[in-house]
Amino acid sequence: MTTESPEKQTRRHFSMIRTFVLADFVTLGNGFSGSGAILSAMQYLATGETRWLWLAFALMPMAFVLDALDGRIARWRFRSSPLGADLDSLADVISFGMAPAALAFAVGMRGALDVAVLLYFVACGISRLARFNVTAAELSDGTGKVRYFEGTPIPTSLALVAVLAVATWQGRIGPGAQMLGGVWDLGAVSLHPLVLLYLVSGSAMISKTLRIPKF
Numbered sequence: 001m002t003t004e005s006p007e008k009q010t011r012r013h014f015s016m017i018r019t020f021v022l023a024d025f026v027t028l029g030n031g032f033s034g035s036g037a038i039l040s041a042m043q044y045l046a047t048g049e050t051r052w053l054w055l056a057f058a059l060m061p062m063a064f065v066l067d068a069l070d071g072r073i074a075r076w077r078f079r080s081s082p083l084g085a086d087l088d089s090l091a092d093v094i095s096f097g098m099a100p101a102a103l104a105f106a107v108g109m110r111g112a113l114d115v116a117v118l119l120y121f122v123a124c125g126i127s128r129l130a131r132f133n134v135t136a137a138e139l140s141d142g143t144g145k146v147r148y149f150e151g152t153p154i155p156t157s158l159a160l161v162a163v164l165a166v167a168t169w170q171g172r173i174g175p176g177a178q179m180l181g182g183v184w185d186l187g188a189v190s191l192h193p194l195v196l197l198y199l200v201s202g203s204a205m206i207s208k209t210l211r212i213p214k215f
Contacts (some may be wrong), residue, residue, distance in 0.1 A: 021081055026070040033063035034095025041099075041106035044121040050168065056103055057165045063095035064158050068121045079092055096154040097125030100161050104198060107173040111183075113191040117199050119213045131206075135167030149212040152204040162195055167194070 040056035043049075070088060101118040109118065128151055135150065163180075167173050172180035181194040204210060 018153075023070045023073040024083060024087055026066050026073055027091050030063045031087075031091035031094050032064040032068065033059045033066060034091065034099040037063070037095070038102045041102045050095070053103075053106065053168055056099075056106075057161060057168070058163045060099065060158055064155055067092060067095065067155055067186055084193075085133060089133060091121075092125055092129055092154050096157045097122045100157045100164075101198070102105050103161060103164055104195060107168060108175040108179045109192045109195045111190045111192065113186070113189050113208075114195045117195045121157075121198040121202035124205045125157070128154055128205040140199040151207045151210050152201070152212060154205060156204075157201055163194070163197065171200050 037056040037059040040052045040059065044052035044056070067088070083204075101122050104118055105115070109115075131150065167180035170180065172178060177183050179192050179194060181192060184191045184193060
């Protein structure tokens with residue numbers, strides 16, 4: 001007859017739902033908003049109706065507000081969960097990494113070089129959040145609050161979405177010369193110069209020398 005070790009006897013099932021606090025549900029709202037923006041962009045590609053683009057643009061500021069609120073709520077209620085930091089990073093990757101890239105693709109940046117830049121942007125966003133999670137303790141002060149960001153925070157990609165919204169409002173979208181900024185034909189491939197904003201944004205996110213104070 002075998003007996004369980006003390007470690008196995010004391011180990012309990014990790015209840016995900018029971019560990020959730022109010023801030024975690026707000027963080028999920030951030031992820032839902034970003035996911036909704038991606039699905040709206042896909043619906044625009046399927047139907048060609050710009051109202052889906054405008055819905056996607058509207059969901060992005062909502063994701064930003066919820067991203068700003070979750071930490072404040074956790075500090076206000078003095079309650080956080082073991083899942084909080086990971087939930088926040090995963091939601092941010094969706095809302096401020098993948099969603100802006102999906103919107104750029106939807107409005108017309110679909111060339112091979114465009115897609116390469118958009119993939120680079122998403123990779124930079126993922127890497128930036130991973131670095132923050134690893135270095136947060138090192139960068140924090142005595143209270144546990146991070147003093148500054150290394151590289152631009154990923155929610156700054158909301159500025160890219162604002163540019164896409166302006167282009168849509170002006171009717172300057174589409175996979176061709178009508179796109180805001182036009183198109184460069186580079187032999188067998190083409191590049192929309194507007195996508196270079198994503199190249200700059202992604203590079204700024206992973207920069208080691210840029211230090212942005214956190215308020």
